[in-house]
Structure formats: C-alpha cells, structure tokens
Amino acid sequence: MIPRWTRTLAILSLLAGCATPQPAPYRLTIAHLNDVHSHLDAEPITLPLRDADGTRRPVSLSHGGFARAASAIAAIRAAEPNVLALHAGDALTGDLYFNLNDGRADAALMNTVCFDAMTLGNHEFDHGDGGLKRFLDALGEGPCHTPVLSANVRFGPDSPLNPTTAPGAVQPATVLTRGGQRIGVIGLTVADKTQHASRPDPGTTFADEATSAQTQIDRLRAQGVDKIVLLSHLGYEREQALATALDGVDVIVGGDSHTLLGPATLADRALTPAGPYPTVAHDSHGRTVCVVQAWQYAYAVGELTVDFDAAGNVLRCGGQPWLLLGDDPHRNGQPVSDADRAAILADLAASGALRVIAPDARTEAVLAPYRTAREAFGAKVVARAAEDLCLRRVPGTRLDPSRSTLGDACDRLPRVIAHGGDVQQRVADAFLRQGRRFGGADIALVNGGGVRVDLPQGEIRVRDVYALLPFRNTLVRLTLSGAEIKATLEDALAPVLDPAIRSSGGYPYAAGLRWHVDLNQPRGARFARLEIEREGQWQPLDPAAQYQLIVSDFLADGGDRYATLATIRGARRIDIGLDYAEAFLAYLQALPDAMLTPPDDGDYSTWGVVDLR
Template sequence: MARHSKRQAGAYSLVLISTLFSLAACGGGDDTTASTQPPATAQPAEAKPLSLTLLHVNDHHSHLDAESVKLNLMTAAGKREAIDVEYGGFARVTSAIQSLATASRNVVKIHAGDAVTGDLYFNLSNGKADAEMMNTVCFDSFTLGNHEFDNTDSGLKTFINYLHAGNCKTPVLSANAKFAATSALANGPVKASTVVERDGQKIGIIGLTIADKTKNSSRPDAGTTFDNEAVAAQAEINRLRAQGINKIVIASHVGYTGELALAKQLSGVDVIVGADSHTLLGPKATMQPLGLTPEGDYPTRTTDKDGKPVCVVQAWQYSYVVGELKVDFDKNGDVVNCQGTPHVLIGDTFKRGTVAVSDADAAAIRQDIAASGVLRITTPDTAAAAKLAGYKADKDALGKKVVATAPTNLCLRRVPGTKRDATRSTLGDVCNKDADVIAHGGDVQQLVAQAFLERGKAFFNADISIQNGGGVRVDLPAGNVTVGGIYSVLPFKNTLVQLKMTGAEVKATLEDAIASVVANNTGSYPYTGGLRWKVDLNQATGARLSQLEVKTASGYVPLDLAKIYSVVTINFLADGQDGYTTMKSVTGTRRTEVGLDYAEAFLTYVDGLPGTTKQLNKLPVADYSTQSFTDTP
C-alpha cells in the first residue's frame, strides 16, 4: 500500500485552547504576500459563541468505486495480521457524511477540489458521474483544484453545468482564478467566496487554487491567470470582515505544506480545509500499527500572522476519508477550541487474500476497529450506489472497448540481453528470443515511456520521460488492444510528476538505475522517451552509460550536463524507489505533482494515434532508449 499511496487518516481529537496557540507569529513581513491588517470587524447582529462542524473531502479524482487495502488488524490470536478490507467508494462518503451530519450541529460540508481525472469514470463521462455523486452529498462549497482545468476552461464549464444540474447548486470557489473575457467561465459560476449561516452566525468560505502548478501543469485557457494565493485570500478576508463576518474558513487547494505557510501570511483566518497534496493526518501512535502513515496531526494547529489560532486539516484522497472537524468560536469569532476525526471508511468483510476470516477473527477485528478511533465501518448509501450503478456498468463495458490494434506482438522485457531477464514475456520464445528485444529491451516499456513524454509535452513542455522497466507488467499481444488491457499494463496507482533536473542529474539517475540492475534488481532498468544511450555493464559504477543523446526537433544531440531539462516520471520513482536515489533529491520548486494517472496517460496516447483504425506499432529502433547493451561475462 505504501507504494501507491502515502497517507491515510483516523479519529483524532486535539483540543486547541487559545493558550496552546501562543506560538509567536512569523513570516508576516513579506511584501509579496499578504501584509495588510484586516479592517476592524463590525459585530454581527447577534454576537455569540458558535460551535461548528466541518465535514470535508478532497482529491477524490473520479475514484468512485470502493477499493481493496491490507490493514494490520488484531485477530483472535492476539496479534496483528495483514487483512484485506474494502475501503473508500463515494457511496461510503455519502453515507458517512449523512450519518455524521445527523449527529452534529451547525454542519458545513466542503469539497476542497480535484474531483476529476484519475479513473475511467472521468474518461467515460467527462465528470458527469463525479458531479452526480457529489450531489448526493450537497456540499456547501467546492474549490477548484488544478485538475479541474485539465480539459480547459470549456471542459470545466461543462463539469460545473453537471454539478449545477441538480438541486444542490454547490457554490464553486476560487478567489485567485481570473478568467479572460473569451473564457467559457467569464462572468460565470466561479466565485471568490460564499457565506453560509448557522445558528444565526455567518461563516465565510473562501476558495483558493494552487497558482503556479495549475498554470504550468494543467490546461487552463491562455488568458486564465491565477493570482498569488495569500494576496487573494487576504483581500477576500478583508472584504468579508468588513461585512461583519468574523468566522473565516479557507477551502484551499494549495497543499499541506503550502497551507501551513499560508496561515502564517494571513490575518483573520480561522480554519484551512486543505487539498492537493493528498495528505493523511492523524495520530501516528494509533495509525502506524494499522499500516497507515500520517504526516501530521488532525487537526494541525498553527497561528496566523497575528498569533491567533488556525486549525489546518486535510482528508487524504480517493474517497478514502471523511474529515470531521469541530470548531468552537467565541463571540468575537476567534477559535477557542478545535478537535477532529479523520474517518477512514471501510467495509465489514475481512479476508486473508480471497478467503474470509473465521467468525472468531472477525469478532476480534471488529473490536480492534472500534477501539482504533480511526477506522469507521460504513455501509454505502443505497441511493448513491444505485446512481453509480449505471455508470459502473458503462465503465465495465469501457474496459472491454477496443481502442487500437497491435499489428505485431509488443513484447515485455525489463533488461536487454540474454542473462538477466531472458524469460520475462508470457508470450514465450516469440518475444523472449526476439533479436530486437534482446538488443534493445521491451517494446511495451518503450511505448509507455513515449506516452509519458507525449503527455508531459502537452502539459509542461517535457523534454524527457523516465520509467522503470518493472513498472510495466504485461505484454500486449498482436491483435486488439482494449482499455482494460492498457490498465493491465500499468495496474498501480502511480501518477505523473514533473522534475526540473540538470543533465548531470539525469545521467546520475540512470546510472543509479543501472547500478540497481547490477545488484540484481531487474525492475530498475530504465526506459526513456526522448533520450537514448549505450550501456556497458563492465564499466565502473557511474560510468556504465555513454553517448547519451536527447531528441530535439532537429534530431538527436548530446545530453548537456549543465542544462536544466523538464523530466516527466512517476511519483514512485520521484520518491527514490527502485534505486532511483538521485531523483529523491529533486525537491521543492523543482518538483511538481502533476497528478495525472499514469495508465490514463498511456490510454490518451493510444487514443491519439492517427487514423480511424488506430495501430499501436513498435517505435523505430532509433528511438529506443537502449541503443546497445553489453552485459558482464
């Protein structure tokens, strides 16, 4: 599980009395961010304390179905074992929010963005399925994430139309998105903020969209711009406070680290409900034994520019978690207490692999779940599940859809040569003894790398793609290529990442991968789009690749070790896994989480092939990353 997702959440109660927020405020003097004190707030008509419950989700990315996960749960033997359970699914989100709302007072429901892209449901319906499922909740606000712009402003307008087709009319927010007169969203449905009223008190909710990432790694119209997040937020805070609204929630799609920094730059913010970084928050002592790895507390406490309390939360990803944050305000609108529970939504069927556990084990597991405070057994909402059923049938049919024809076998091979990976293909000798496969490696791996490069070029002018051979799982035999077949080639939950790397770092990364191969990890062998080389495993570590050349519009040219290249890869490798250690050091502003599903990137590449009868052919040998391969004796 750690390979495909970093975060999960659980129940966590954290009392935030104002004395706990007495940390000195910092970072408030930067003129490029918010530097103005909000105007004195006119008292609301009936100034009084308020207890508020925020129920929130983020980054569900069209993951509407439940999925399977292994959790370390206590069995009747008195020890923790890896047990397969079902978790997530939007019908569970609906059920959990309805149940929690019924049990709470003064509820506000927030979706902090990235509702779409990442699953076949989006390919199938362009967001209609997501919108209809969101309308089973009726969120009080929805913030635009970067992926809402993946189909341009017009595509986003279509999604908003779907969202507003029902009775909910959820306000769509982004205080820093600015649309040109030619945009489909000009003078349209996107607002800076919305105001809700609970128990006679007004609460302002401000939306923020991550600026640089959306402009550079998504596809908004050329005239659509994104202002500095802190400046836009402060301006809207000031506007709301001038109206006497003294309780401010920012529904932010900026990322956990950015949201903690944002709080320090603002005056007058009370709560930040976050998104974008897919962050799991919660108590490590409780969650880690279950196999979950939170990155911070839920809620995370910090202070604003003036030293006043701010509560920051996020609810992981993919419909796995519903966050429940309870906030107590005094009559002046200041936070005096907040505590919360990020509910991990799971089913009540427990298996070891495909075999159900015994009744005794099931009883022990349920007891462990109840004691955890972080896991919530949730029955999917019947109406939501029924609404999804039609889309699911279409999705299952889409998996069988033929999208191209392969005239020849597209063979699977991790490492070229005849020693290290000679029997990888399940198609047998027709691939395993193919001369080109032996010389240059896997056809299907090379096509995947090319697909990633093409998507990277479309989103951020990528120069090079890098993919590990072991991440590509099956051959594509000659004949029909289906959507399901493409997802079998790339079955994990990896997403695309943009890295800004020097040529020297690119070479070092590839040498890392080759060194891992020499140490008998065949899956590390690298495949790239837009880059080729020669390999000699007899050379010293760090000197096994030579004649590295980058493909340009005018042909191949030597890799410039000093030049900065835009590299597209997957998050698994960017995190330094599979021996790609140099990549892990590319951090901060040099790394952008593009978030595109990697299998979807391959599918888009195939869909974009020319002609009505699309043919998925091998690439020319000149474009294979490995031009020659010499193994050790």
C-alpha cells in the same frame, strides 16, 4: 457586629449572582473531502490488524468509494447541529469514470451529497476552461446548486467562464449560515501548478494565493463575518505556511498534496500519517488556525470540530478523520472466522480513525449506470503485475513520503526510497518502446505526476491503465542536444525544490537515460553522471550530440515548467499523435507472458540520490 471579611464575601456573592452568564462556545463541524479524482468505486486495501490471538496479520477489506463517503457525510450531518460539507478540489481526472463522460458521473454523485461549497483544484482545468464549464453545467443540473469558489482565478476574455459570459459560475467566496452564525468560505486554487501543470485556456491566469485570500478575508470581516474558512487547494505544507501569512483566517480545509492526517496509531496499521488531525497553526497575529486535509480518492472524510468564542476567535480545534472501510474482512479471498472478525473490528475501532460504514444506497443507485458502462469498457485483462508496482514521485524520504495508495508497503519500500516510483519508470519504458516503433527514439521522459496510481500485484485491466494515465495526452518526438536534455532535467526539478512552489509532479523519470541527483545542490549542479544507453551499454551523455526524445504533448508544450522543451519547435518537433494510455496498453500486451515486473536497480533513471537535508 458583622466582621469585615464576612461583609466582603456577601457583597462578592451578590455581585457574582448578578454577573451576566458567559455564552457557551459556538461549535462548527466541517465534513470535508478532497482529491477524489473520479475514484468513485470502493477499492481493496490490506492492513495488518489484530486477530483473535492478538497477532497483527494482513487482512483485506474494501475501502473508500464515493457512496461510502456520502454515507459518512450524512452521518456527520445527522449527529451534529452546525455542519458544513466542503469539497477542497480535484474532483476530476484519474479514472475511466471521468474519461468516458467528461465528469458527468462525478457531478451526479456530488449532487447526492449537496456540498455547501467546492473550490477548484488544478485538475479541474485539465481539459481547458471549456471542460471545466461542462462539469459545472452538469453539477448545476442537480438540486444542490453548490457554490464553486476560487478567489484567485482570473478567467480570460475568451474563456467560456469569463464573468461576462458566465456570471456567478465561479465566485471568490460565499457566506453560509449555521445556528444563526455567518461563516465565510473562501476558495483558493494553487496558482503556479495550475498555470503550468494543467491546461487553462490562454488568457486565464491565477493571482497570488495569499494576496487573494487576504483580500477576501478583509472584505468578509468588514461585513461583520467573524468566522472564516479557507477552502484551499495548495497542499498541506503550503497551507500551514499560508496560515502564518494571513490575518483573520480561522480554518484551512485543504487539498492537492493527498496528505493523510490522523492519530499515530495508524502507523501500527501500515498507514503512517504525515501529521496530526487537525494540525494547529497560527495566523500572523498568533491566533489559532485549524488546518486539515482528508487524504485522497474518497478513501477518507474529515470531521473537523471548531469551537469559537463570542468574538469569533478559535478556542479549540478537534475532530478526526474517517478512513472508510467495508464490513468485509477476508484473507486469501475467504471471510475470516467470527472470532477473528470481532477482534479485527475491535482493532479498527481502537485506531481512532478507521471506520466501518455501509455505502449510501441512493448514491450507489445513481452510480449504477455509469458503473455498467465503465465495466464494459474496462474489464479486459491485458497483463498481470508480478508484485506491487509502487507509485512515488520523488525518491528519498523528505518530499513525497506518502504518495502510494498501498500505504507503507510501498512508501517505506527501500527501492522506492532509493529510486522513486516503479510505475513511472515502466511508463517511461513504454513510451520509449513505442517511440522506437514509430520513427525512432533514444530517450523517453515522463513527469512523475503524470502517472497517477500504483499497480497492485495481480491482474491489470484496461480500466487500470486509464486510471494510471488518465489525461488526454499524446506522444511527441523532439530532437534536442545533450545540453538541452540536462537543462530540461534542471527545469523539472526546480519547482520540486522551490519552497514557494513545492510541486512534486514535475520530478523526471526517463528510459534510456539515467543520473545521480543531489537534492541539496543549486540549480545547474543537481544532476551528475548522466548516462545514455546505447545497445545495452551505458555511456556518458554528450552535451553536443543530438538525441531524439519522446514525451507527452503536455511536457512538449512546457507543462510542469519544462520550459526548455517548449522552445523546441519547427522541424525539431514531430507530433506522433499516439495516445499515451494506448502506448502503455501496447507495451503491456507485448510483455513476455504478459507479466509486468518492477525494474532492476540499474534500470531506474534515478540511479542514485542524495536526499534533501
């Protein structure tokens, strides 16, 4: 007689043999880019890397460049079967490549990659809806026909991009197929920032981001699309919060905040990441959401891998960023030794993110005529930087900790943490000097986000100035009271501290005015000890006195939520008409020995700061 347990095992074995095998997880790979800002050329970077004796020493290499990004995306496509190439916005504005040809160079290079979708960033609207349409027309001239997305833009009735005039030019979402699976991709544009810190046409508005995204998620899922990618330009912090507010999103590929994500090993190489790549969040029902971003300026390409089960649920978020470097390590202008080179390349490989990769030759060929025109215009040396002049929007350590293109050399510099950006302060100084030349001025005010790059130690060329100040702004003189000046400062700081907005670009920098700021106080009590400079002496700002203020026309029109300035009209507003980049060029050319230095501690407008707790 066969024992019962033996018969039971036999039956279970038979049933196991008849069971339907479970399908293997479906893997989607996303190669992504964001916030290129017309930085199409490679740029130098210096990193502490291990040489042959194991010591970390500064090594310079080329990094980034759109042709290198194109090469990375091509490599990812060649290695993986189900790949989407996505652009998370702000392709435009930030370099002479844009200023010279209204984005045609950007469009031409994007057409060498053929992105599967792009979302609109705030800077796509910097020259109005007409400027955006010119870029989209140029993008459409190529072979790619990249879908351009934004679920929350509402083009005004007179906009050249209104759907009645340009049907399909911008869509809320698109559905792409890879490996027999349909993937919904939804575009999202940061609403408040674009409305108030860019220049969309009158009548063009931006709906609530979460509501717009959820509407499209529901629509796509009703069509049977069970894999949803949100291609977002909201910023890393807000995109994590957005994930928790939505039901049914699987992936958020982000932009706007220029956030470096990656392994902790990058900190050893003076590139401290703001979080892991990928960052894992959860939607409103607790389901896994993969959140990624790929730094800035074509310095990096993200490679996200997402495993889905048969029901379309995310099983795993994986992948890594590719921080793109050249095979050209050197010190003091000279190539390193063969032994040091081998050790340096090994250290790069050990980082888990730093990748040596050659530029794509076809992309370089497309860029060549634009580069020739840019170099001819921008090659003139106008000054020298005595040392690095660092970019930082908000002082302290909480709200803007990784803005600098120079990495920890600036991001962790004590004076930058204490006072904010050197370059923003010097731009304010330049505006004040030019304002005094053209009719008089007491104070100049600059929004931190209007200044775009660091100025590294060494030669400053015309092209660097236009990369620093890439917008088509002119200077305006306003007459206003001390009380209105304080109200303006409070206007500027409010969106920086509002958790629902967190737009750092409005943080104020001034020349001729300084203050202490407490980031923990309520609106109206954040600025104290406001002092104005008079003939080399600092004295309290008089709320009742009248002062002449120099600002860009963008701020004078209320941009970046500088609402008080928008009320200054009539005889109290004089449009000087001087191009703001030209004002900084003139400032540099007038410097003693044409040498630019960081401000002294007492010359920063943020004289003291209590960091956000």
